[in-house]
Amino acid sequence: MKVLQFTPPVPQEDSVIVDEDFLSHFYNYFHRHKQLQITLIINGSGTLMVGNYSQSFKPNDVYIVGANQPHIFKSDPHHFIHPQVGNAHAIHIFFDLERIPKAFLELPEMGLISRFLKTIQNGLQLPPKHAIQVGGVIKKLKNKSSLERLLAVIKLFQYFSKEVKEWKSLHTGFLSYPISDSEGIRMNDIFQFTLDHYAENITLDRIADIANITPHAFCKYFKKHTRKTYNTFLNEIRINEACKRIMNSSYDGISTIAYSTGFNSATNFNRVFRKTTGMSPSDYIRAYKSKSR
Incomplete structure (x- = not known):
């Protein structure tokens, strides 16, 4: 591909x-x-x-x-x-x-x-x-x-x-050098799989298999090309989706958002959400509603 x-x-x-x-x-x-x-x-x-x-x-x-x-x-x-x-x-x-x-x-x-x-x-x-x-x-x-x-x-x-x-x-330190075609294909496969399956339990073995390298090699490879761990990247994708659901009002509660975007607990979701956005999910919802009036 x-x-x-x-x-x-x-x-x-x-x-x-x-x-x-x-x-x-x-x-x-x-x-x-x-x-x-x-x-x-x-x-x-x-x-x-x-x-x-x-x-x-x-x-x-x-x-x-x-x-x-x-x-x-x-x-x-x-x-x-x-x-x-x-x-x-x-x-x-x-x-x-x-x-x-x-x-x-x-x-x-x-x-x-x-x-x-x-x-x-x-x-x-x-x-x-x-x-x-x-x-x-x-x-x-x-x-x-x-x-x-x-x-x-x-x-x-x-x-x-x-x-x-x-x-x-739109920059977070990705690629300070040119990316080859073969590397681009591999990164495309990783990104596409993550976007399609973020709500699932994506283990290190599973994503390393998508990249067709060992888990240890995958950790080094992904960090080299993105300046972040795969888990950090996956959580950013999940929080991004959670924010979209808040903006679209397509949720029944914070716990629903947490589990539907791949988090195993509302507590973990709250922690990662605050780390990623700088505010709690509840504060984010209030801030968005006040801007929408």
């Missing part, structure tokens, strides 16, 4: 490509490409993974993913239960920075933009208060000519560098 390297279906002569997806679910593989990517989620929800970082995604979210940064938009299960075209709707901008002359980026007028571009090697999420304005610009890009798209994206980067101050980083 060699799926890591992904090439957007783009015309050779264009530096900026706009690709609009109307799908039943998003591209379901951990992949990378040489183009920087800006994505506007219009419809659909799920889990975004960039490197070893994971969080929920939802409509109106805007993300920037760096060039060659492994990532996946993993759709929630309901996309597969009711596979209607349009359940997953997004607009992606692919920008090949390698085709922009270095001298152009060194112009004095490009100073802020050049510095901003250096901050997005891994990924950023646009603060929600900017999403409507930026989303409107992105939606109009598909009807523009090649030159108009390039100029519009440069203006977007100018806006990002001058007006947006509270970017959310």
Whole structure:
């Protein structure tokens, strides 16, 4: 399953490509490409993974993913239960920075933009208060000519560098060196299995078997590539799912959330939830409800 390297279906002569997806679910593989990517989620929800970082995604979210940064938009299960075209709707901008002359980026007028571009090697999420304005610009890009798209994206980067101050980083120390295709395939298998089976009892022997290496070798391998233990990563996936259930009001109580997301006790769930989010599940629920009013 060699799926890591992904090439957007783009015309050779264009530096900026706009690709609009109307799908039943998003591209379901951990992949990378040489183009920087800006994505506007219009419809659909799920889990975004960039490197070893994971969080929920939802409509109106805007993300920037760096060039060659492994990532996946993993759709929630309901996309597969009711596979209607349009359940997953997004607009992606692919920008090949390698085709922009270095001298152009060194112009004095490009100073802020050049510095901003250096901050997005891994990924950023646009603060929600900017999403409507930026989303409107992105939606109009598909009807523009090649030159108009390039100029519009440069203006977007100018806006990002001058007006947006509270970017959310999508980086937790994953990969300070290039990842090979074979390693990418193995990490894809590990991530995919974890996303599909997080609610189950995933033992070290079980996940090491998925990676086709011994448990001892797996611990060293996963820590090397993610800068964290597999158990920490698994708990982050579980807490991420718990937060989505809270936001969707799809739970009967904290204990229900704990057991349905793979924790063996409510006490352990509370401890890990607080460690991951900085607050207790009860405080998180109250905070979310107060923001929703």
